[in-house]
Amino acid sequence: MPVAILILLLLLYAAARRVNVFRAFCDGAAQALPLLRSILPTLALFSAAMSLFRESGAFDRLTSFLSPALDLLGVDARLVPLLLVRPFSGSGAIAALSDVFAEYGPDSGVGLTASVLLGSSETIFYTLALYFGSVGIKKTRFTVPVALAAMLTSVVTGLLFSSLFFGH
Amino acid sequence: MNVVILLFLTVGTVVSILSGRADGVLTALQSGAADAVSNALRLSGAYLLWMGLLNIAKEAGLVRALSRLLSPALRLLFPDAGNAKEAISLNLAANMLGMGNAATPYGLTAMRLMNERNPHPGVAVNGMCVLLAVNASCLELFPATLVGLRAGFGSTRPAAIVLPTLLSSLAATVAAVALCLVCIRPCRSRS
Numbered sequence: 001m002p003v004a005i006l007i008l009l010l011l012l013y014a015a016a017r018r019v020n021v022f023r024a025f026c027d028g029a030a031q032a033l034p035l036l037r038s039i040l041p042t043l044a045l046f047s048a049a050m051s052l053f054r055e056s057g058a059f060d061r062l063t064s065f066l067s068p069a070l071d072l073l074g075v076d077a078r079l080v081p082l083l084l085v086r087p088f089s090g091s092g093a094i095a096a097l098s099d100v101f102a103e104y105g106p107d108s109g110v111g112l113t114a115s116v117l118l119g120s121s122e123t124i125f126y127t128l129a130l131y132f133g134s135v136g137i138k139k140t141r142f143t144v145p146v147a148l149a150a151m152l153t154s155v156v157t158g159l160l161f162s163s164l165f166f167g168h
Numbered sequence: 169m170n171v172v173i174l175l176f177l178t179v180g181t182v183v184s185i186l187s188g189r190a191d192g193v194l195t196a197l198q199s200g201a202a203d204a205v206s207n208a209l210r211l212s213g214a215y216l217l218w219m220g221l222l223n224i225a226k227e228a229g230l231v232r233a234l235s236r237l238l239s240p241a242l243r244l245l246f247p248d249a250g251n252a253k254e255a256i257s258l259n260l261a262a263n264m265l266g267m268g269n270a271a272t273p274y275g276l277t278a279m280r281l282m283n284e285r286n287p288h289p290g291v292a293v294n295g296m297c298v299l300l301a302v303n304a305s306c307l308e309l310f311p312a313t314l315v316g317l318r319a320g321f322g323s324t325r326p327a328a329i330v331l332p333t334l335l336s337s338l339a340a341t342v343a344a345v346a347l348c349l350v351c352i353r354p355c356r357s358r359s
Binding site for chain 1: 172176177180181183184187192196197200201203204205207208212215217219222224225226227228229272279280283289290292296297299300304308314318321322324325327329331332333334336339340341343344347348351
């Protein structure tokens with residue numbers, strides 16, 4: 001419902017501003033397939049690595065090893081791959097999230113929490129490398145600690161809001 | 169990133185061999201890679217639709233409108249950004265509207281402009297650190313790709329995660345902004 005209203009408002013606003021909606025949509029959508037093509041190799045590498053990690057039994061061992069600590073923090077062990085990959089690679093995080101969706105479903109408790117965690121965090125190390133690399137900055141001063149603190153905040157509040165909203 | 173992926177692959181292979189399931193390694197890798205294609209197909213609908221809709225929003229001037237709305241707050245966060253201010257506000261506005269691709273060129277322009285007046289090349293100026301820190305907290309008004317991916321996997325409530333996601337990233341943004349303000353204060357009094 002809210003999404004429908006959002007789209008309606010956007011269309012009305014664009015019409016009022018005399019935007020050629022047809023052309024603008026097609027110009028934007030034209031960039032979608034090149035983007036998908038460009039993330040496919042990363043997606044494949046991560047999906048392959050995660051599939052191997054799970055099928056080998058390594059994932060079960062890791063989660064049973066980590067579960068006392070994770071239980072204490074209130075983190076579902078099935079979220080670990082997503083949390084590990086998220087700061088480094090956007091496509092990797094999408095692969096990890098798709099993995100959760102395929103195994104447990106997007107509306108399962110873990111599927112909902114994983115969605116919130118992915119949506120409220122960012123591929124910080126990739127962005128830092130890209131932006132600072134572009135102007136040759138070596139000393140990043142307080143950026144990394146602040147970015148990590150923001151990431152940690154989003155994980156903590158993400159878990160909190162997921163349990164508040166979805167009650168699990 | 170290299171380290172993380174190497175870890176996943178080597179540990180997965182070693183554990184497979186140790187537990188006598190070495191034959192499964194190739195199957196697991198290949199089915200994973202094939203998953204990437206089906207997942208990309210599930211994403212394709214969301215990408216086509218939202219990149220189209222977002223481009224309508226952009227041509228209707230929504231990015232510019234939002235960046236004007238942001239500019240008072242930005243004066244506080246980027247007191248000495250000078251001519252990079254416009255690129256900064258466009259970068260943040262595009263990010264908030266979920267246009268990561270449109271945001272990147274603005275962000276890189278902002279970095280270049282700030283670096284032109286950098287007294288110590290190689291060392292980040294305040295504005296760069298704040299831009300990256302705010303970017304890292306990822307305040308997105310509507311996570312279109314995420315909702316699309318959920319719908320692609322057959323969710324009955326794909327948009328149910330929008331509000332908790334927004335609140336959670338808002339908390340992260342507030343934390344990032346507060347920490348940045350604490351960090352730039354002492355530096356400014358020193359200079």
